Amino acid sequence: MFKILQNTLRAGIVTVPYPDQPALISEQFRGRPEFDFERWQDARPAAEVCPTGAIQVQDRALAGQTGLSRQVTIDYGLCIYCGLCAEASPEAVRVTRDFELAAQDRDALFAIAEYGLTPDGTHAHLVSHSPWGAAGYHLTETIHKVLGRSLAIRQVDAGSCNGCELEIAALSTPVHDLERFGIHFVASPRHADMLLVTGPVTRNMELALRKTYAATPDPKVVVAVGACGISGGIFGKNYASLGGVDGVIPVDVYIPGCPPRPEALIHGILLAVGRLGG
């Protein structure tokens, strides 16, 4: 008993101060890749190497003009943060340490750029671009009033590789300690305010996910976790996978990452119940 106490006292307080203070993350951490659209000469090499197709290139003829235009779409909800695009296009793509990517709208996770093309297919000029933006979270007042304080989460693995579960489990360690926010994991959807769902949703988990959603009392929020939970990730849609969670049940907040680090999960969960920024 004395030994246990001694160990615990020696360890001291290990809980990280996030989100009150910036997260302590390694220099090496690969967060959101940032695209310098002005300087990007050619999007094709990055699109070519992207393992999940999160960078899409679509060339088309300009109406009434000669030459081609190119639309480049970057989907942060499909990105697995491998950094290959930055290796393929070092002049325009930089891996940042940005991990606070959670968004309420699926559309906010896209960045789109439009280019005019030279005959060899490289970019002649940037026509327009709309950056990604997780801005404008609008919360219904009921949700904030009912769920804005103590929150009960039921986690549902709808087909994940278990990577997201490891990071969700890390929220219960003394280091991340989700309970300090009055948030705890519960054993049944009937006790839950929030479903934290990982994916891709498999054909074999579809019914279980629908039943779990139905068993959760209203008002409830659903958070889709990870590239697979948002979009199907590297598995996409196939004979056994239905892709992202929002193809099966309505989703309120999306947390990108492969998997999202624990601080990113905290950020997304607090965002979902309107508790970020005081």
Place this chain on the structure above:
Amino acid sequence: MPPTTHFPLFDDLREKFPDLAAALLSVSADQASIALSGPDIRPISTWLESEFGARLAAVFAEDRVAVEGVFYNHYVFECPPDPCYLLFQAPVPAGDPRFPSLAAEHPAVNWQEREIQDWFGLEASGHPNPRRVALHDNWPEVHPLLKDFPLDCVLAPFLGERHVYRPTLGEGVFQIPVGPVHAGIIEPGHFNFAVAGEPILYLQLRMFYTHKGAEKLFEAMPIDRCVFLAESISGDSAFSHGTAFCQAIERAAEIEVPFRAHVIRTVLLELERVYNHIADIGAIAMDVGFMVGNAHAGRLREMVMRLNEGLTGSRLLRGMVCVGGVRRPWSLAQRDLLRDTLLVVEREFNDLVAMIKASDSTRDRLDRTGILRPEIAKALGIVGVGGRASGIDLDVRRDHPYAAYSRYQFRVPVYNAGDVLHRMQVRIDEVAESLDLLRAATADLTVLITDQHGPCCARPRPIPPDCCALSAVEGWRGEILHWVRTAPGNRLERCKIKDPSVNNWPALVEAVQGNIIADFPVINKSFNLSYSGTDR
């Protein structure tokens, strides 16, 4: 194909089974591939076991109907301590798609043979329980790994037909269905318990809830992308599965991996073992109520995961391994981070173990709980941690050295007690061995980093088509096997993944019998098998 050289065992096979042993396909230091003339491998299997104590490690099929007019069943044997895996390729005619089942004598391949039935529609004749395993009962009559089945096929909504469990009968005997959505933060699966009061009479399992078409998907992606798919087979074994896949390609295409990459891979494979074992030791303590042990283990695991991030940019070691080596070299600062973190982890780990061992009530709950007897473990073909706690002395790192393992000394802990306490003890011993091994590897890194000589990845080049290779990695759970046949255009014709969990689920069924249901969570955690690795 590499030039076929002389292989003494093949001569013996030719002499004993002249009608069956058709040709020697390839031989290398770690694997030999032999073609059979028919589907019946039973006489060879019996002979290999009686003569060499061979173990049947995996069985899987391949659709070669369009190219060669037949299906192949592939059988993988190992004969410890011989480091050479024996692969047999047995043709199953497309016109008569049946093969003799080995499951009655080898319960280890019970599920694997049923997978062949589900994926390819081949019939395992004489199988003791030929029901579906991978495709649930409500799926239509499809066989997704057939070449003419499209990956993106949209199947109509599933209706009706529920799985029939063995009935739970008798006065005072109750059925407790659990899952697929569990109470904790774990993966989905269904457990159907029959209990008489508190003791468990028997447990029936139903898996494959997280089946997401991975093996089919490998056939649709360029090889470089497949590496990321391999990392997503089982998230806690991302680096082991990623390495197993890359090794398979490297062996198939005869790519020479630089020594520096071998050392980096070895370090990361061991870090994966360390962070998972620490988490499991904590979770076992927690499942019997010793929460403070889990809190310290969680803290310690976080230290290792931060180290992972400092070394690879990912807490789960993703995005580091690639075909030919590793994607990024390490700096001296990263070497220092590794060395310094290991010192702290070692000290803290010893404290954690001392704390858990000093708790009599914890020991009381773990000792003789969930016993898997060695003879049953052997019959079921159990591998990894669960096997070593029940007398199965197997470890791919020692038996079939890969990466830089042949350079380092480590002990493989083996116990015969087979209970939860010893499955925890195997993990405790393995963490200690890993930390020693990591220290030795860190010394090698110092030389490799300061010398700055040599790349950390072989130069990329096209992968030749129609090359086959097996690759094995001792993941923290146990033996991971990947087998590939390459296709033109840097693609794959077939990729078979065998996670150790596929072997070990039946061990859980045996180990829980007679235990009280309240001990199920800790028994389950003491095996801690991968659902996603099983289901793919």
